[in-house]
Amino acid sequence: DVKVTQSSRYLVKRTGEKVFLECVQDMDHENMFWYRQDPGLGLRLIYFSYDVKMKEKGDIPEGYSVSREKKERFSLILESASTNQTSMYLCASFDRERLALHFGNGTRLTVT
Amino acid sequence: DQQVKQNSPSLSVQEGRISILNCDYTNSMFDYFLWYKKYPAEGPTFLISISSIKDKNEDGRFTVFLNKSAKHLSLHIVPSQPGDSAVYFCAAIISGTYKYIFGTGTRLKVLA
Numbered sequence: 001d002v003k004v005t006q007s008s009r010y011l012v013k014r015t016g017e018k019v020f021l022e023c024v025q026d027m028d029h030e031n032m033f034w035y036r037q038d039p040g041l042g043l044r045l046i047y048f049s050y051d052v053k054m055k056e057k058g059d060i061p062e063g064y065s066v067s068r069e070k071k072e073r074f075s076l077i078l079e080s081a082s083t084n085q086t087s088m089y090l091c092a093s094f095d096r097e098r099l100a101l102h103f104g105n106g107t108r109l110t111v112t
Numbered sequence: 113d114q115q116v117k118q119n120s121p122s123l124s125v126q127e128g129r130i131s132i133l134n135c136d137y138t139n140s141m142f143d144y145f146l147w148y149k150k151y152p153a154e155g156p157t158f159l160i161s162i163s164s165i166k167d168k169n170e171d172g173r174f175t176v177f178l179n180k181s182a183k184h185l186s187l188h189i190v191p192s193q194p195g196d197s198a199v200y201f202c203a204a205i206i207s208g209t210y211k212y213i214f215g216t217g218t219r220l221k222v223l224a
Contacts, residue, residue, distance in 0.1 A: 042118075050210065
């Protein structure tokens with residue numbers, strides 16, 4: 001069974017702080033994703049990576065960056081956290097066989 | 113521009129009856145569709161998928177129907193169980209890209 005692990009379930013940060021959200025998958029998947037989930041907006045793609053050190057912007061990349069130094073790890077970085085980045089953040093890896101995403105349990109980030 | 117729409121934010125169904133969740137899309141290039149289920153405080157889990165070359169796919173109590181001419185898909189759950197109470201997201205993708213587009217979700221409540 002695929003396991004996608006997000007390091008924190010809940011985070012509270014102050015406006016202006018630099019925030020790191022970590023994600024690790026154990027299935028040697030090449031493609032990994034960061035989404036945010038907000039009420040009434042569904043899941044929106046922030047960034048994805050199709051290989052180590054390769055990344056591509058999703059639909060809402062502004063205010064975020066990512067890092068993929070190792071295949072199993074994909075980090076989302078909020079350069080300077082703002083209150084409108086308060087959200088549920090979901091990491092996923094891509095299963096080529098089923099053409100499906102496997103998600104972690106999410107990190108609920110609150111920026112005050 | 114919402115390319116994948118779930119127009120019903122919520123749905124209540126009696127245990128044992130059929131649940132029908134609907135999803136509409138606008139991009140005719142989408143050729144693969146998926147349904148995910150999400151419980152509170154957990155990440156979405158893959159439920160069932162369908163390729164655009166089919167019009168029906170079944171897995172146990174879950175059946176997905178695709179009507180390409182209407183750009184509409186639906187998820188049928190028969191019989192519905194209280195454990196099915198969750199938020200359901202539909203998603204669409206163009207094969208060869210990694211950009212999943214998610215709907216806004218429908219909250220299903222199955223009443224015992």
